[in-house]
Amino acid sequence: MEPNKHIPEDMLHRLYQGAGSKQDKEMISRWMLSLDISDNSMSEETLQAAKAAMLDRILDKPQEQRKGIKKMHLWKAAAAVVILVLTSWWALFNFNRHRQRAVMVYTTIAATNKDMKHIQLPDGSEVWLNARSRLEYVEDRFHKDARYVRLTGEGYFEIAKDEARPFIVTTDNIETRVLGTRFNIETYPGEAEIRIALVSGQVGVRDHNNNGYTLLKPNEMLRYSRSNKNWAVMPFSANRVHHWTNGHMIFEELPLADVLDRFAYRYGLTLQYDPALAAHKNVTGDFSPDKWQAILDNILFIHQLTYTAKNGVIYINKR
16 A cells, blocks of 8 residues: 555644544554565564554654654655654564574464454463454463463453463553453553453452552453543443454443444444544444444444445444
């Protein structure tokens, strides 16, 4: 994908001024992941995972680091910055990978397309990764006193029981510790909350910001606010939490803006709407695989919203 043909100049301006919308970031994400960067020393899966990690860094760069692009033609500057940062980091990534090979081996598994990925870990535990998600772990550490993994995005876990080695999932500053159980974690970058939903067994959740700790029981969900660092535990329907592994879209009191973001990615759509229309609105539901029109109708109907399609863009308005 060529940036000058597919990425509008005004969108690049917003992104590099730190004022880009979710839709802007979605477009640059698709462009970024489509970049043709080859590396015969690693699999396509690992390459895509590294590009996804670098994308997170680029979109989070502070405004002060964007000032140098003003004198260049905008799309050229944006493309140059992205390529430069990606290339520099890629070189560092490979250098560190070769340097540390004798010490530790990193494994990264990613679902960078629209479909989920099912994997089995060395201990026999199973993980389902949703689209835009990745799991990372250090192999030599995984086999020792604890089984450490790091999740970005969404994962459904069925953990093999091992009383001698707890299974620990880190997401931002939140640590989820288990022995043998089934649970789901949602920790998408850019979303307001981290969500941990327990299906069976028991998990302990710790916030390393303030050393807060709580135990979850089956049919309980912890919702952690990234902004104020507080959490709340509430009941949920455990019998459907993992339905997304069969292609469903599952939402449990999820903010409408986040629902629309996930929906747009899932179906490769561009949505435009006034953020005020989505404010203070949540969605709960189990939406089976279907035509996107039917799903969007159901999502919007309960909030008295509707949509129109024009020139490949979906516009959301009041009903």
